[in-house]
Amino acid sequence: MTDAVLLVLACVGSFAGCAPRLARSLHPALAIKLLVPASAIMTLAGWFVLAVSAFTWVGQQPEVAELGPWSPRALHVQTPIGRGPAIGALVVLAATGAWALPRVTRTIQALRAVRRAERELPTTAALVVLDTDIPDAFTTPGAGGRIVVTRGMMRRLSADERSALLAHERSHLGHRHSWWILIMDLTADANPLLTPTARAVRLTTERWADEDAAAELGDRPLVARALGRAALARSSYKAHAAAGTTAATGGDVPSRVQSLLHPPVFHLRRGLAVLASLLMLVSAGSVTVERQGEHLFESAGASSAHDRFGTHGTRLVSEHPHIPTSQPGGAVRP
Template sequence: MLISVYVPLAVTAVLTLLAPGVARRLAPRPAAWALACTALVTTVGWTGSLVLLAFTGIAQIPQVAAEGRWSVPALRAEDPVYLAVAVVSALVLVAGFVSLVLAAVRQARHLLWARRECARMPGGSELTVVDDDTPQAFALPGAPGRIVVSRGMLRCLDGEEREALLAHERAHLRGRHHVFQTLWRLAAALNPLLRPLADAGGFALERWADEDAAAQVGSRRVVARAVGRAALASSSRASSTPALAVTGGAVPQRVRALLAPPPPRRTFPIAGGALLLTLCCAGLANAASDSDQMLDDAQRAQCAASITHASVAPRSGGFHHGPDGCCEHRVRGVRGERHG
C-alpha cells in the first residue's frame, strides 16, 4: 500500500499533463472517446486513493475501531501513511464532493433548461430560425434535440456555409456531445487537476463536428470558411454562446486543421494511455487489497488481546467465535451452585 496507493494519483497527474497535447494530434472522434475514458478511470482512481489514505486515519479513531473490532495500536503500527496525509486526503475528498454536487446541480439545471427551450420552440422540425439580428447558432440537446440559428447568422453566410453550419450542429446532436461535456465537467469538479483535460475534450468535440460536417458537405474548405465567418460574426457575444456551437473552441486552430488533410489515425498514443489507465486500476486494486489485509491483521490482534485479557480475568469462563469470526468472551456465571 505504501507505493500502490499513490499510483493512481501519479497516473492522473501524468495524463493531465500529456493527454491534452496528445489529443490534439489524434483524429477528433477517438480523441474525444480517449479523453472521456481517461477522465472516468482517473476520477475513480483518484477518489479511491484518497478514500484509502483518509481511511487509514479515520480507522484509528477509537469509536470507529470499536465498531470495526480492530486494534488501534496494531493498525497504527502497520499503517504506512502519516496522519497529516490522511487528514489532507479527507479534506480534499470533502471539498471535491461539495464541488461535485454543485456542478451536478448546474448540469441538471442546464439540461432542464435545454429541454424546456426545445419544447417551447415553434414547429416540430429539427431546425428553428429565430428572428434575431444577433449572429448565433447552437444545438440544444433534448428529446429530440433542436438546432437554433438566428436570422443574423444566416445573413452572414452563403448557401454552402449555411449547409456546413447546420451539418456541424447536427453532428453535435447525433454524437450526443453534451454527455461527454457533462462527464468532463463533473470529473473536473471532483478533481481540479482534470480541468485541462476537460478543455481539451471541448476542443475535440468541436473538431469532431467539423470533420463530420466536412464529410457531409464534401469540402473541408467550405466548413473552414463557415467556422471562421460564424466566429467573427458572433465574436461580440462569445461569452454567452452555448457550448455546443460552431463558434466554440479555439477557432483559428480548427480552421487550420480543416485547411489541412484529414488527421491520420494513430494507435500508439491510445495504446500508451490505455497502459497507464491499466496501471492506475492495478495500483488501486493492490492498495485496496493491502488495506483489507491490514484491517484483518488489526482485527486478529484485537481478538488476541481480548483472549489474553480474558484469560487473566477472575472467574472467567470459556470463549467462542461469533458469526463474524471475531473472538468473543463469554462469562459463564453459575447460579444456585451448591458447594459442599
Template sequence: MYLTVYLLLLAPVVLAVVGPRLARQLAPAAAARTLAATVLVSAVATVWGLVVLAAGGLGRVGEVVARTRPDPAALAATDPVPPVLGVLAAGLLACGLARLTYTVWRRRREVRALAAVRALPAAGDLIVLADAHPDAYALPGRPARIVATSGMLSALPSAERAVLLAHERAHLAHRHHRYTAVGEVACALNPLLRGLRDQLDFALERWADEDAAEAVASRWLAARALARAALAGTAGGPATALAYLRHRVTARVHALQDTRPETRPSAALLAATLVAATALALADVTSALGRFLEILHI
C-alpha cells in the same frame, strides 16, 4: 499501499501533462474518446486515492483504534499513513464532493432553463430564434434540437448553413454532451484536470468539424463556413450546450484547411498503457485497503 497510493494520486498529474500531447497525434474522434477515458480514470484515481489515504490515516486515530481493537502487531506491520495526512485527505475529498454537488446543481438548473427553448416550434430538428446575434448550438435531450438564431442563418450562404447543421447534428448523433458531462464532473473532483477537460472540449468540436466536412464533401467549405460564422460575431451559447463558435475557432479553421488527421498507432498504444497502468494501481490500492479494513475488523 503506502507507495502505490501516492503513485495513484500522482497519476492524474502525469495524465494531465501527457494527455494533450497524445491527443494531437490522434484523429479527433479517437482523441475525444482517449481524453474522456483519461479524464475519467484520473478523477477515479483522485477520489479513490484520497479515500484510501483518509481511511489509512484516520484508522490510526486513537478513538478508532480503541473502538475497533485491532491486533497491534498486524497494525504495526501495515504501511503507516500519518493521521494528519488522513485528515487532510478527508478534507480534500469533502471539498471535491462539495464542488461536484454544485456542478450537478448548476448543470440541472441550466437544463431546466433550456426546456423552454426545446418546447419552441421546430422545423424538423431545427429551432430558429428571432435574434440578430449570430449563435448556434446543439441542444441534447428529448427531443434533441439544433438551435440557431436568425442572425447566424442570415450570415451564412445556404451551402455553409448545411455545414453548420451537419456540425451540430454530429454533436447530437455522437452524444457529445455525455463527454462534456464527464469532463465537468472530473474537473469538479480534481481542479488539476481543467486543462484535460478543455482539450476534450476542443477534440469534440474537431470531431464535429470533421463530420461536417465529410457530410458536405468539402473541407474547404467547412473551414469557410466556420470562419464566416466567427467573423459574423462571437457566440457561446448556454453552458450546457455544444456551441458552434466555442473552443479555439482559429485553430479549428486551420485544421480544416489541412489534410484529414489520422491516428498514430504508437500514440493510441501509449494512451492505453497509461490508462491500464492507472487501473492496475487502483486495483492494488483497493486490495491493500481491504486488508487494512480487515485488520481494523471493519
C-alpha cells in the same frame, strides 16, 4: 501500499498533463471516445486511493473504531501510511469536495435551465429556426436534442455555407456530443487537474463535427469558410455556451480553420501507447491499494477479535478455576 498510492496519484497527474496533447494526437472522434472515459477512471482512482489513505488514520480514532470490527491500536501499528500523509489525503479530499460541490450544482442547474428553455421552443421539429437577429447556432442536449439556428445567422451565410453549418450541427446531434461534454465537465468539477482536459474535449468535439461536415460535403475549404463567417457573425454577440450545448462557433476557431485547411498528422500508435500504459498502471495500483487496504483492516480486525477473546477467556478461567485447561505436554489440569 504507500508505493501503490503514489503510483496511482502519479498516473492521475501524468494523465492530466498529457491528456490535452493526446486530444491533438488522435483523430477527434477517437480522442473523445477514449479520453472522456479515461478521465472518469482517473478521477475515480484518485479519489479512491486518497480515501483509503485517509481512512487508515480516521479508522484509528476510537469513535470510528467502535463502528468497525478492528482494533485502533493494531491499525496504528500495522498501517504503512504515516499520520501526516493520511491527514494530508483527508485535507485534499475535503478541499476538492468543497471545490467540486458548488460547481457540480451549477452545472446541473444550468443543464436543467437549458432543458426548460428547450421545452419552450415554438416547435418540436429537429431543426428550429428562431426569428431573431442575434446570429447563433447550437444543438441542445438530451435524447430528443434539436438543432437551433437563428435567422440572424442564416442571413449572414450563403446557401452552401448554411449547408456546412447544418452538417456540423447534425454531427453534434447524431453523436450526442453534448453528453460527452457534460460528462467531462462534471469529471473536471470533481478533479480540478482535468480542467484543461475539459477545455480540450470541448474543442475536440468541435473538430469532430468539423471533420464530419467536411466528409459529408466533400469540401474542407467550404466548411472552414462557413465556420469563419459564423464565428465573425457571432463575435458581435458576446455569450457563453450554456451547459450541455454545442455550437459551431465554439472552441478555438482559428485552430479549427487551420486544421480544416491543413489536416494535421495524427500519431495513433504513440497516443494509444501512452494512454494504455497510464490506464494499466493506475488499474494495477488501485487494485493493489484495495487488496492491501482490505488485508490491513482484516488484520486489525483479527487483532481486535483476539484481544476480546483473550480478555474474556482469562476472566473465565479466573472466575471458574474448575474449568479444565490444556497444559504443556497435552495434560489437562483438573
